[in-house]
Amino acid sequence: MKTTRLNIQKIRKDFPILNRKVNGEPLVYLDNAATSQTPKQVIDAIVDYYSNYNANIHRGVHALSQEATDKYEEARHTIQQHFNAEKAQEIIFTSGTTDAINLVANGFTEFLEEGDEILVSAMEHHSNIVPLQMLSERTGALLKVIPMNIEGELLMDQYDALLSKNTKLVFCNHISNALGTINPIEQIIRKAHKVGAAVLIDGAQAAPHVKADVQELDVDFYTVSAHKMCGPTGVGVLYGKEDWLNKLPPYQGGGEMIAEVTFEKTTYAGLPHKFEAGTPNICGGIAFGAALDYMNAIGFEAIAAYEHEILEYATQKLLEIDNLKIYGTAKNKTSVISFNVEGIHPYDIGSILDKLGIAVRTGHHCAQPVMDFYKVPGTVRASFCFYNTKEEVDVLVKGLKRAVAMLK
C-alpha cells in the first residue's frame, strides 16, 4: 500500500468542526459527497470579507466596492486557472451545480426541436435529469438514457449505438454521487463531438477529488459546487466555451446582465455578466477562491492518492461485515461507498450511526433511478475526504457492527 504524502493530523487542525462532539461522541464526518467541511482559511476569508470590505460590486465608485470587485474577480481568475479555462469570462458564477445545469438546459430551448435527441447517463442525480426532462417537454426533443452495468459502469458500446446525427446534447456526471464511478468523460466528449453534439459534464462530485482541465477535455460545459470542495454553500461555477456562452440567451434578467435598458428594448452585457443577474454571492465567490487556494496548496495528486488509499481500506474493512453489499464496484471509482446490509433498512443504520457520532448519508441520494436499477429503497453512503483517517474508518466499521447487532 502506498505511503501517504499528506500530514493528515496537521490538515485536520485546519477544520474546527472536526473537533466537535455529536451525541456525546467525537464526530466522524463521512458525508463529504453531500457537503465537505470548511477549513479555517476559508472561514477567515468569509470573516475578512464581512469585517473589512462588504460592499456591492462592479458599479460602486467607493473604495469598498472597488476592493470587493477586485477580490471577486480575483476569485474568478483563480477558478479559471484551476480549471485551465482559456478566458476568465468563460467562468460564470452560479448558485451551484443545479443552477448551472438549469442555465444550460434553459439556454438550449431555442436550439432544439422535435426529432433532436438528448443523451443522459443512467447514473445521474435528479439535478441532471429533471432540467433535461423539462427541456424535452419544451422542445419535443427526445431524452435517451445511456445504460450502465451492475458494477455501475456506463455501457460505452450502447453509448456508441445511441449517438447519431440527431444527438444535440449529452449530459453526464464526471463522478457518480451514488456509486462513486469515475466516468470515461474524455471518450464521452470526443464521441459526442464527432456527431456534432455539445457536452455538459457535471463535475460536482469530481472537482473535490481530481483536477479537471477543461481545455484538455475539450468539454463544452463543466459545472461545480463550492461547498463540495471546502468552500461555502450557495455558490458554484458554470464553465462554458466562449462560443457557446455567446450563443446561449441569458437565463435571468436584471442587475449586472444588462448593457442598456429602455422600455422598448434591452441589450445584454457581455460575458460573464450576461449570466450573472442580480447581486451575486460576492462573499461566496471570494471564499470559493480561497477554498481552491487551500486545496491546491495541499495538492490534488496527493489528495487523490490518499483518498484512494482510504477507499481501498474502507472497502476491505466493510466487506468483512456479514451480508454487506456494496453498490457501485466500478474499476475506476472514487472515495464513495454505497452499501446495504441485507434485511436492514438504510435509515435504521444511519440513525444508529448518528447516535454514535458518525455522519453518513442514507436514502436515494437524489438519484432515484439508480436505486430503482438496483431495486433498493436507498443505501447507506460513506463518502470520504482527504481529512478522514483510517481510524475513522475503523470507528465506522465498529459502529456498523453494533448497529447490525441491534437491528437484525
Place this chain on the structure above:
Amino acid sequence: MEIKEIQQQIVDEFSMFDDWMQRYEYMIDLGKSLPLIEEKYKTEDNIIKGCQSKVWVHAELEDDKLVFTADSDAIITKGIIAILVRAFSDQKPQDIIEADTQFIDDIGLKEHLSPNRANGLVSMIKQLKLYAVAYQTQLN
C-alpha cells in the same frame, strides 16, 4: 386502561434507561412486538405520507373501540409506530381525538429523531387521529 395511563406507563418505561442507545434498543424491541397489519391492508392508501421509510397503518372498529395494526420496512420507524399504537389502540374514537400527545415530548422522542423521522412521527399521530375522526363520524 385509559390513554393517559398507558402514556404514563410508556414514559416510566423509557425513563428507566440511561442513554439513547438503550432507548433505541427498547424501541426496536417494541417494533418487533407490534401487532402486524395484514398483508392485504399494505396498500398505497394505508401508507402514511411524510415518512422517509414506509409505514402502513390500518384501523378497524371492534365494538365501539378502534384497533390499530401497523408495519414499517424500517425497524426504528416500526418502534415509533408501535409506541403510538400502544398508546391509542383499543380506545374509543372520541378519546383518541381528545387525547394529547405530551408523552412524546416527555420521552424526548422527537428531539432524538432526525428531522425526517420527527416529521414522520407528527404525520403518524395525525393519521391515527384522522382515523378516529372518521370512525367517530360513522358512530354518530
